[in-house]
Each structure stands twice: as C-alpha cells, then as structure tokens.
Amino acid sequence: MTIVISVGVLNKGNDLFSCYCVVQLKISIKNPLIGYLFSFPRLSQGDSVCERVFTVNDVSHGGCKYGIMNFSSGSRGSLSVEMCDNLYFTNRKVNSICWASVNYPDSHVLLCLVGAADTPGCVSLLPASLFSNSNPDQPGMLCSFKISTAWSCAWCFNPQFDKTFSTGLTRRVIVKDAETGRTQTYGVGTDVLAQHFALRVPVLFNGCRSGEIFSIDLRQRGRRDHSWKASRFHHESAITSVRVLQDENYLLAADMLGQIKTWDVRVRKPVLEYKGHHNEHAYLPIHVNEHEGLLLAGRRR
Numbered sequence: 001m002t003i004v005i006s007v008g009v010l011n012k013g014n015d016l017f018s019c020y021c022v023v024q025l026k027i028s029i030k031n032p033l034i035g036y037l038f039s040f041p042r043l044s045q046g047d048s049v050c051e052r053v054f055t056v057n058d059v060s061h062g063g064c065k066y067g068i069m070n071f072s073s074g075s076r077g078s079l080s081v082e083m084c085d086n087l088y089f090t091n092r093k094v095n096s097i098c099w100a101s102v103n104y105p106d107s108h109v110l111l112c113l114v115g116a117a118d119t120p121g122c123v124s125l126l127p128a129s130l131f132s133n134s135n136p137d138q139p140g141m142l143c144s145f146k147i148s149t150a151w152s153c154a155w156c157f158n159p160q161f162d163k164t165f166s167t168g169l170t171r172r173v174i175v176k177d178a179e180t181g182r183t184q185t186y187g188v189g190t191d192v193l194a195q196h197f198a199l200r201v202p203v204l205f206n207g208c209r210s211g212e213i214f215s216i217d218l219r220q221r222g223r224r225d226h227s228w229k230a231s232r233f234h235h236e237s238a239i240t241s242v243r244v245l246q247d248e249n250y251l252l253a254a255d256m257l258g259q260i261k262t263w264d265v266r267v268r269k270p271v272l273e274y275k276g277h278h279n280e281h282a283y284l285p286i287h288v289n290e291h292e293g294l295l296l297a298g299r300r301r
Contacts, residue, residue, distance in 0.1 A: 043097050046287060047106040052128070054109050056094045063091040066111070068131045086131045092116045100125060100155040100165065102178070110165055112150040121149040123167055125178060147174060154195035158202040161218055166204050168192025173206060175218060186216060186228065194253075194285075198244045203230060205251060207239025213253055215265070233268045235259060241285040254286045254297060 042064060043056040056066040067087040093114040100108040108127050115121035123145045130142070152168035163179045173186040173195075194207035202218040215230040235255040243252040245262075250271070254260045262272035274295065287296040 043094060043285075045097050045099060045285075047099050049106075050289065052106070054097055054099065054128075056097060056111075059089065063089060064094045065089045066094065066097075068109075068128060088131070092119070095149065095151055096153045096167075098153050098155050098165075100178075101157060102127075102163065110153050110155060112147075112153050112167060114149050120146060123147045123150060123153065123165075125165075143178070145176060145178075147176075150174075151191055151193045152195045152207075154197050154204065156197045156202060156204070156218070157199050158197065161202045164202075164218070166195055166197070168195050168206060173204075173216065175204070175216070184218075188214075194239050194242045196242045196244050198248045200248055205231075205242050205244060207242040207253060209238045211235040211237055211239060211255065213239060213242060213251070213263070231265050231268060233263060235261070243286060243288050245288070252286060252288060252295070260286060260295070260297065 042058055044053055046053050051071055053069045053071070054066065055069060056064050059065050065087050070082045072082075090113065093116075094111055095114055096112040098110050099106045100110045102108045102125070106128065108125055111124045111126065113122050113124060125143050125145075127142060147167055148169060150167040150169050154166045156162065156164040156166070161177075164175060164177050166176075167174045168191070170191050171188055173188060173192055175184045175186070176182065188206075188208070190208040190210040190212065192206045192208055196205050197203070198205070204216045204218065205213060206216065207213050211234050212232065213234070214232045216228055217230045220228045220230075235253060235257075236259065237255045237257040239253055239255050241252075241254045244250075245252060249264060249266050251263045251265050252260065253263060260274040261270040263269065264271050285297075288294070289296070
C-alpha cells in the first residue's frame, strides 16, 4: 500500500515574501493493519514528542474506529510501529481530534463527535491509557461535554489556562474550562474549521470556511463586540489547518486550494508560500517538525 505526502523545508523567511516548493513523496506500507490505518484516515494527530499518533478511520458499516500507534526508532535508524491493544468503535462520525495535557503532557485525547438521530453531538475527553491493556495507570479524567456538532478543537497549553479547550462550530467558537465547566461563546459569521493555541500567550487562532483567519485573546473574555478579534487575515479558500510556530510571531495556514503560507501575525502579511501541494477538496491538516525543519501535508488520491 502506498500513501502520498507533500514535504517542504520549513523557513520563516525574511521581511520580504519568499516562495518554496514542496515535493511529493510516496511511502510504501507492508503491514496490512498499519496500511489500513494510514490508507484512508479520516483524522490523525501526532503527540508533542512525535512518538504516538492518534488515528480515526471510517468503517464499512458506518461510524468510526480509533486508536493509538506507537513509533520507536532502532539503533540502525529503522522505524517500528506498534498498535495499542485497544481499538474503540463509535457509530458516529468524529469531526476533529487533538491531544490534551490534563495530568501530564499528552495524557488525554479530545474528540468531537457528530450527533446522530436522537443523540446530540458531544466533545469527549479520553485518557490515552484507555487504549492500552498493558498500562497499569488508572485512566484518570474521562468526561463528555454536550456541545453541538463541532468542526474543530484545540487544547490550551498556556499555564494561565492549562485546563481549557476550544471548539469551532457553525458561526460560533466555544471556549470551555474542562475542570470547572466555565464556558465562553464567541459569535462569528462562518464555520470554524481549524484551531490552534499559542503557548506563551493564551491566544487562539481560528481558520474559517470563508478563508478568514482570526485570533481570540482569552484574557479579553469580557468583551461583547468583535473587538476580541486580535488579528484578522485571509486566504482565497476554506482553511483546513492552522499551526502556530515556536516563534509565535509566525503562523502556518493551509487551505482547500492547496495553498500553504507562513504569516507574520504582527503585520498580518504572508512572508512565505509553499508551491506544489495539491488539495482540491479534502479537509487535510498540515504537520510541522521544527526541530528537523520539515513541513508535512497529506494528499488524497
């Protein structure tokens, strides 16, 4: 089985606008189970140290199955992949996932489940240890929040709001404290398809179906008008992914036309564009490894 990814060199560029090309790589997968998990993934998200990937896949009779893959490298540079013992199934579609740090880094996974029939949509917070029979630790916090169908979600790692997560919905953004249940709702004019928090400051970046990208400063929760939109800039089509870089003056964004740009959020202008990625219709994320200087983007064939 073969999958295709786009790979680019990560560079924030200078003050002048720069352009880089991405190359298409084909990867062959021989293990049938791992091949299935990679072949038609609805969603996949790596943890903060690139050792685990949480993957969601459609199943033939409807619904989804999801689980965790562990990655480890050998002494000669080989890569081994191991599935966790437990796969979970749901009869509902999973729209979005992200890792959450409740007890320790990447201790949990956040899932946005679509409503079905008389069952309303919800956001579930699951301990990662739930997916392994060999883990002696207790599961820890496991809870579900009644939130209507969400397109996206993100977990805040800033110490001021370290138990806070967000969900992007149709014409709304919800920010909620997972421990206290405190909720703040922001009205917007379009669907919010992608979200990511900055680390040093509690600022949430949102990518929309309209192509707009805007930020919300959680320290300005009391404002009732749209003055809480700290930054606003636009792509030409719906945003599929946003990622704040380690230098939080820069933001990576990808859209459904295949455009990938690095934005300087201080001046709200693109400083770098990656050419050669193809994405005409699919809701695909981008992944960043700043230590290796790599930008990865999936491709539907």
